[in-house]
Amino acid sequence: MAGDVGKVRLRVPQTVKAGDVVKVRALVIHPMERIERDAQGKIIDRKYNYIDKVVVTYLGRPILAFDTTQSVSENPFFSFSFRATDPGPLKITFMDTHGGTYEGSADIKFA
Amino acid sequence: MTSEPRLTRRVVLQGLGAAGVVVAVGGVPGPAAAADPALGVHETAAAGLKRLFGSRPIKDGASMMKLEVPLIAENGAVVPVSVDVNLPMTRQSYVKHVYIVADQNRIPVVARAAFTPETGAAAMGANIRLGETGVVRAIAEQSDGTLYQVTRDVKVTVGGCGG
Numbered sequence: 001m002a003g004d005v006g007k008v009r010l011r012v013p014q015t016v017k018a019g020d021v022v023k024v025r026a027l028v029i030h031p032m033e034r035i036e037r038d039a040q041g042k043i044i045d046r047k048y049n050y051i052d053k054v055v056v057t058y059l060g061r062p063i064l065a066f067d068t069t070q071s072v073s074e075n076p077f078f079s080f081s082f083r084a085t086d087p088g089p090l091k092i093t094f095m096d097t098h099g100g101t102y103e104g105s106a107d108i109k110f111a
Numbered sequence: 112m113t114s115e116p117r118l119t120r121r122v123v124l125q126g127l128g129a130a131g132v133v134v135a136v137g138g139v140p141g142p143a144a145a146a147d148p149a150l151g152v153h154e155t156a157a158a159g160l161k162r163l164f165g166s167r168p169i170k171d172g173a174s175m176m177k178l179e180v181p182l183i184a185e186n187g188a189v190v191p192v193s194v195d196v197n198l199p200m201t202r203q204s205y206v207k208h209v210y211i212v213a214d215q216n217r218i219p220v221v222a223r224a225a226f227t228p229e230t231g232a233a234a235m236g237a238n239i240r241l242g243e244t245g246v247v248r249a250i251a252e253q254s255d256g257t258l259y260q261v262t263r264d265v266k267v268t269v270g271g272c273g274g
Contacts, residue, residue: 052151080234
């Protein structure tokens with residue numbers, strides 16, 4: 001699985017009409033490391049690797065962002081909606097606390 | 112002369128272009144402005160809500176918000192949550208943030224979605240971890256600071272936050 005880290009899937013409906021509010025689903029393969037504790041229950045202090053920021057751009061403009069924590073599941077899945085006004089690229093970028101950035105994109109086309 | 116790092120017209124224009132982009136991006140009232148309080152803090156849910164919202168009243172949002180989360184989460188490591196907020200998304204008034212809070216988690220403020228009027232709809236979903244049985248709440252913050260929330264009790268069979 002380790003080789004799959006950072007793989008992004010971004011799914012948009014196959015047919016989109018101009019002006020529609022479109023529901024999008026996104027997934028990234030990422031361990032989202034949990035807090036670890038020692039035998040005494042003390043938190044082990046290290047820089048845990050988890051996604052703390054997700055940014056969505058449409059036509060090159062940021063339209064939506066998520067701030068996330070370790071309370072989000074491994075291989076996090078997100079969904080959101082946006083209004084499709086023009087054909088163009090929808091892009092999602094996941095950023096983790098170790099400096100990794102993972103991108104996925106989809107082309108919004110009107111039928 | 113050619114051995115010097117040349118400050119040609121092209122380089123200058125490229126530099127200016129890049130600066131222009133930065134300025135333009137910075138000027139957009141984009142999602143998640145730098146002023147938003149940080150997440151990922153170990154705290155109680157009450158302390159987290161106080162830190163995020165101060166003493167602002169949180170109104171009942173049952174009439175315009177929908178929070179979907181299973182009543183019984185067999186696996187606390189992956190609990191699907193989705194929030195739909197039926198409020199206007201215009202430049203005058205829009206839903207700025209939606210927070211997901213799991214009261215019993217050690218990091219109770221799970222995620223925040225930041226919207227813009229261009230988003231067109233304030234809806235989000237995510238898979239979250241739940242440490243134990245407790246209240247899950249969704250809180251919507253409008254651009255004028257008005258807060259609405261809906262809550263659900265979720266029974267967790269196997270906790271998903273580990274240590």
